[in-house]
Amino acid sequence: MTTKTDYYESLQVARNATPEDIKKAYRKLAFQYHPDRNSDAGAADLFKEINEAYQVLSDPDRRASYDRFGHAGANGAAGRGFEGFEGFGGLGDIFESFFGGGSRTKGPARGRDLEYRTTISFMEAVFGAEKEFDINRVEPCGRCAGSRAEPGTAAARCATCNGSGQVRRVQRSIFGQFAQVTTCSTCRGEGTTVATPCTQCKGAGRERRRRKISVNIPPGVDTGSRIRLRSEGEPGDPGAASGDLYIHVEVEPHEIFERDGDDVLVNLELNVARAALGATAQVPTVDGLRELEIPAGTQSGQAFRMRNLGVPHLGSSGRRGDQIVIVNVAVPRKLDDRQRELLEELAATMGDDVSPGGAEDGWFGKFKDFISGDGN
Ligand SMILES: [Zn+2]
Numbered sequence: 001m002t003t004k005t006d007y008y009e010s011l012q013v014a015r016n017a018t019p020e021d022i023k024k025a026y027r028k029l030a031f032q033y034h035p036d037r038n039s040d041a042g043a044a045d046l047f048k049e050i051n052e053a054y055q056v057l058s059d060p061d062r063r064a065s066y067d068r069f070g071h072a073g074a075n076g077a078a079g080r081g082f083e084g085f086e087g088f089g090g091l092g093d094i095f096e097s098f099f100g101g102g103s104r105t106k107g108p109a110r111g112r113d114l115e116y117r118t119t120i121s122f123m124e125a126v127f128g129a130e131k132e133f134d135i136n137r138v139e140p141c142g143r144c145a146g147s148r149a150e151p152g153t154a155a156a157r158c159a160t161c162n163g164s165g166q167v168r169r170v171q172r173s174i175f176g177q178f179a180q181v182t183t184c185s186t187c188r189g190e191g192t193t194v195a196t197p198c199t200q201c202k203g204a205g206r207e208r209r210r211r212k213i214s215v216n217i218p219p220g221v222d223t224g225s226r227i228r229l230r231s232e233g234e235p236g237d238p239g240a241a242s243g244d245l246y247i248h249v250e251v252e253p254h255e256i257f258e259r260d261g262d263d264v265l266v267n268l269e270l271n272v273a274r275a276a277l278g279a280t281a282q283v284p285t286v287d288g289l290r291e292l293e294i295p296a297g298t299q300s301g302q303a304f305r306m307r308n309l310g311v312p313h314l315g316s317s318g319r320r321g322d323q324i325v326i327v328n329v330a331v332p333r334k335l336d337d338r339q340r341e342l343l344e345e346l347a348a349t350m351g352d353d354v355s356p357g358g359a360e361d362g363w364f365g366k367f368k369d370f371i372s373g374d375g376n
């Protein structure tokens, strides 16, 4: 599951930002990440995120609801329903507080997962590769190390919640009076507020950074493989785990090799003489050219297995699939005089028989059996 980024972080504004600040931040970021201008991987997702954040934070009611209830409050019935006792979500909140008597504060949220895509060549999939990714992610601010306060200044105890991070509110409802405990919206549950916000992140504690990340693509991946880099996603709330970074792999087709699981399929053309007489063929493999003994009398469509020349099994060192060589017997389209002479001579020795030396097991033999009544 992916966790949504905090809307204030998406717009890179402080939690007490004015509507003007929010509008300005949105304009700047929307311009920067608009898909028409920015073709970076992930830019479209960021653009969507920025828009979503702006839609909520630019609407005073939705912003207030978001401040109290988080994403559920901004988008679902929970926040709004609660105020007017309208929705089931709202009643659920009440029941929970009423009967549970406890708080509804959520635990710290895990960081958001990031997903990127990469296309690699067939050979890179077989032998592995190192790929560099331009990752655009939110990280703790480099100036304040995530404290949100300008270096040299200290965070002060939150006056709203007196440092507890929680606000207790007495609610009157059809069930009578009860106390509801929610996360303090002033300090977002952290218990401290910042008097002098960090000048770099404007008190957000986080900033968006571009990072080059080198990723080892292991041998044996295939289209649809997903590589997970633990904790390389976005950071979570204080005390929560970072998200993960996922790389989705797509493998380009190869000119001569085809993949069947961990086996590699390759077609081998043999002329009719070599197929009939047998030959040592030079066969391309992912390891380079290898010799394959073709027995006399090889037929079109016959397959030969070359062991251990396929794709390494993903995640198991040393073990590999096989290469499967499928023979296609090619009949010459053009003959010179000498070849024609030889083939005519050959034809004379064979008559109508399609399988000389193989007794009468060809179609012609069966046909003769059929008309003489020997067969079935
Ligand atoms: Zn900062």
Ligand SMILES: [Zn+2]
Binding pocket: 158, 159, 160, 161, 162, 163, 164, 165, 166, 184, 185, 186, 187, 188, 189, 190, 191, 192
């Ligand atoms: Zn507070």
